[in-house]
Amino acid sequence: MAASAAGRPPRPIHPLHAALLAAAPPLFLGALLSDLAYGASAEVQWSNFAAWLLVGAMVPTGFVLLWTLVALICARRGWPLSCFLLLLAAFVLGLVDSFVHARDAWGIMPAAPILSALVSLVALAAAWAGFASLGRGERR
């Protein structure tokens, strides 16, 4: 109803695309929280959790990045470019963060929580940009 105010129906989103877009931020956030727990306790299992949560976050980030790229190229009423660029940034940051987490023991500090915080914010911003554009119906 509200969407028809602009005279167009809202742009639909594929449910899987939405699920992938929404999956990454909580996983990156989980990595951040695990990094903080490792920083507070020096208990290495927390850094193992963080490393796996990052793997978990990178899989949907990678797929949604590809999906958004294809949507940008193919669809007339596509996704905002900002969403794609933020996803790309999240992917690069997440990759660097993953390599940092491959270091042994305290070698991941202090880079790990900094990178995990950054990538969590960027992934959240990407999801925001993606979902906020739904009601607008077209690319800005």
Place this chain on the structure above:
Amino acid sequence: MRRLALVALLAGLAACNRDGGSDPAQYGANPQLPGQQRALVPSMKIADPAPWGAERPVVPEGYAITAIATGFGIARQTLVLPNGDILVAEGRGGGEPALRPKDFIAGFIKAKGTSQAKSGNRLTLLRDSDGDGVYEGRTIFADKLNAPYGLALVGGQLYVANQDSLVRFAYATGQTRAAGPPAKVTDLPARINHHWTKSLAASPDGRFLYVGIGSNSNITERGMPAEIDRAMVWEVDAATGAHRPFATGLRNPTALAVQPGTGQLWAVVNERDELGPNLVPDYLTSVRDGAFYGWPYSYWGRNVDSRAQPQDPQKVASAVRPDYGLGSHVAALGVAFSTPAMGARFAEGVFVGEHGSWNRSRPSGYKVVFVPFRGGRPAGPPVDVVTGFQGRDGRTRGRPVGVTVDPRGALIVADDLSNTIWRVVPVRKAPAAEAPTRPAAPPRSDTPQASAPY
């Protein structure tokens, strides 16, 4: 002979090239220690295995090398028995679970540079009945062991360090097969078993056995509790199996040897990875009773490694410096004291088998070196003895592990990539000049001399 000379010349040229490079001097008592590096991806070079074909390891002029046996279930350490028979410990241990995403990837990559042979879990005996240097006899001395590694003979007892226990066989000279299964002396720390090899040496009087136990991680990334009873040398009472930590903070003491004459225990130790291509030098050291050698809190004395948390400044303050750096990432896995029967150049000192490691874009190690001693202490730079394990084509044909000196004048080298036992002998000009069957020179004085001048 001409080929030997050519080979020696090429080896010399290779040595010049290496010295002309930018690698810091990391041998001796005061190795250069650059700053720590933490790259996003550690520099690495995995051995690219190739068969020997017509190639052979390279030895100095005046020496010859032959393959005396091959086809082992991964040849690690050897022991020369009193009658000249050679025992070969065969096996692959470890099998720690992959814990992190990295473990899956690194495990896959590193496995490419090692033998694909099945773990033999046995001791093979090699015999040269007529003393012609051809080991025509071959029997399985004992099997159903668990990744045996360290070997020591004390009187009529043959001690074998499995990856999880120290066991004992009764042995009589000339025996080719154990009479039965071994008796257990004591269990050894085996949980996770990241560094699984258990090295072994016996005190001169045979009362004590020394067992080298490696750490359960590179630098505590499996947690501090996993390091209980790890990274140390145990002293085990041979009669009762009772043990105590003899020296600690030794990250991976992969081979032990008792110095003839002094009875002093020596070890080669593999130091930590992922601090850069020129950290941390592996080392050769006398092992002092009660000493702490740094791992995991510090290296080469008091150089703090902040990756081990929580830190322990008191332990760092107590850390002693090892005696002799061998170079970073050479992965020393064998050590043996020489005898004058090895020729004048190698009369006093130790041979060190350097397996070579992954954490360097320009590999180091992959050879056997000789560290000369004077007055019972290391004196002077290491000398290449067996090289050519990595060909000029960049492929790797062998990786030395255990080294053992046959008192009749031969160096036995176990190669765990091609699963070959190599034998290096001085080339004798006439049969009359042959060395006696026992080391002729008396042991050197026990008094430690002033330290080396380099």
